[in-house]
Amino acid sequence: MPGTSPTTSSRSPRRPAWAGRNYSLLTAAAVVTGLGSHGALVASAFAVLEAGGDGGDVGLVAAARTLPLVLFLLIGGAVSDRLPRHHVMVAANVLNCLSQAAFAVLVLTGEPRLWHMMVLAALGGTGQAFFSPAAEGMLMSSVDGENAGRAFAMFRMAMQGAALGGAALGGAMVAAIGPGWVLAADAAAFALAGALRAFLDVGHIPPRAPGGGLLADLRDGWREFAGRPWLWGIVVQFSIANAVVAAADAVYGPLVARDHLGGAGPWGLALGAFGAGTVAGALLMTRWKPRRLLLAGTLCVFPLALPSAALAVPVPTGVLYGVMFLAGATVEVSGVSWMTALHQEIPEHKLSRVAAYDWFGSVALVPLATAAAGPTEDAFGRTAALWGCAGLVVLVTAAVLCVPDVRDLRRRTTPIAQGGSDAASADAERPVGGLG
Template sequence: MREILGDLGLFRDRRFALLFAARTISMLGAAFAPVALAFGILDLPGATATTLSVVLTAEALPMVLFMLFAGVLADRFPRQRVMQFGEWANAVAFFTLGAMLLSGWTPLVGLVAAAAFSGIAVAALYPALTGIIPEVVPPERLQAGNALLGLGANVARMGGAVLGGATVVLVGGGWALAVSGALFATAGVLISLVRPTPLVRERGERHSVLKDLREGWREFSSRQWIWVVVAQFSILVMAIQAGHGVLGPLLAKESLGGPAAWSAFLAGEAIGTIAGVVVSLRVRPRRPILVGTLLCLPAALPYFLLGTGSPLWLTVLGAFVLGVCFDVFGVLWMTTMQREVPPESLSRVSSYDALGSLMFGPIGLMLAAPAAALMGVQNALLACGGLVVLSTCAALLSPGVRNLRAPARLEAVSS
């Protein structure tokens, strides 16, 4: 109990409290978006699963393409400012999407353009967030700081999944997207108030973007545990994008009960991530990357349950298990990167991490609708689960994944 109270003492630091509030509100806005966008698009006259795939791909593709440049920006400029841009750009994108749905003027090219701008905004956020946390949180509290930030994000995901679904049912997807925009704008204001400890950057010759990228690649590729898990996640995220983005909502609309059922699924996942925070606050495994990778195996469970026609309550339970495992993995992964990678390269390495992990996501979104038409929605979901298991087992063959050890003082805590 004393250790937990000590971790909660981070909230006495104004910088951490502001970062926590900004991240939580931003994730609440993001949690509104999947249900609102999926069912808002599917409810448009003449819209099909292909329409949804096109819009979601338009969001995912620029996010992947812009990610490396965003990492360079976050290592060159104050990460706080890069995050502000990301939050406010997201606000503009979602206000635009909401206005289009509310007005009834929804040309596909307009939806695609707004979704693409959102993808660029999200790309700006991730590398800067990874890098700014060590500028706000003391080194010995990094895992606790990551876990608490995850707690706020997870509570927001749960609340957003429920409130987003309710908003879609009561007043439609357009209003839910407008709420998302307002939340992103608020997060941007809070980020502007954070005053992180500035990163000491060496003075000297200004490097080109390409040289910065090469240096970041050297840091990334020299660590086997990083690039192997990133390769694993490139396949795993492809499966999750297809399952969560298109196939799951499609099955929910066809046979599970529509947006309310899919909101329940997402809420079950969000509750699982909250439970995962309790674990991630205290667990200190000797081999954090090995434990995190093993925790990816249960991520296949909800897809196997959906694919076999299991009842809704059981699929929600499977989503809960996925949430627990992914939350613990995320905290172990981010904390290990922040400890092992030099601070001046951290955002670039995290951008390579995000790029590699997300690069096949658009392919999953593009293939989801044809796969559903070719083999049926349930069989396509089973294939998603199979990809999760196969990619994880392949990653476990790596010595770097199995053998990387936490610092000695953390091993003592876990013993």
């Protein structure tokens, strides 16, 4: 709905005029769960180790969470466009709350078995698969077109700040009171966030037209996705880029830090510099509104190759911190531009299905890449593997610039076809190819 916000009737003088009730509730809830979840990532790893597991067991628990996330994302997107999104979000929060609470009880009352932890992690991943597309669709429908870029930048800045704070706080709490209580705190965070999201107002969202079933919705989402070259091109780009960056960060980075940089401390500071960079990038995007959204965003992906290259050399720690900060800042510019383009171009009633394909592309190859990192290092050497990671980021980013819509899609102040019924109606009004 151009020019209107679902929350114009309850604005507070303490927040910007564009930050209505829904947006404020979504941001507050996201900060709460961000603090809890990033602390819980640290806690779950130490819970496995304290139960007698090793690094391989930590990886199995992480994989148990990722697998259902990949398997159920597309279904989650279709369900989120069929049902009220806030109901899907609250239900997912309840599942995450219960699974984390059970995990905490197991850790606090005895020695949890590996399969117990894997099952509970899988339940958490399932909840995330349904939550993420619903949350992205709900966020995009909570702001108007003119203020979308600034709103997404502020939201992402809050999220990145919560991630930084949650990881640091979680590590300190694990050391002070043990992983079980950190997992319990995460369960409480999901409960609080679910309560906040229960108050979301969906009165501004048009009623869903009766559809032909879940499979029909999945096919419709695929047509929406596949019919837009800029959309699937960038999703494929990030599917590969995210995978190789994850391999560099999760596998090669700690090894390089151990052998050349002084151990875990400097590597932790490097990851912190990347997180600080994302906050700076989001802050920049509250002011900067690039006219060619996807062109600016794609150009800002190239620096994501620099951390892998820096590790391949390897550079001194001070240089590495600067490189990581730059990469974090520029990739956040890309992220805000991407969300603004989705908000502008995708009909409201299909946002969650498209978001599901976006999320699926972001995570699908990560487990494969991290699993293949060790064998790749054995076959080609660590330095060659890291240069390969950097080269792939550059290659796929250059390739996506060959898509005309990526170069030419322009910013507008109103989203398109929000009341439309199909991709064709949206494409008919889309200013691409240098038009608009």
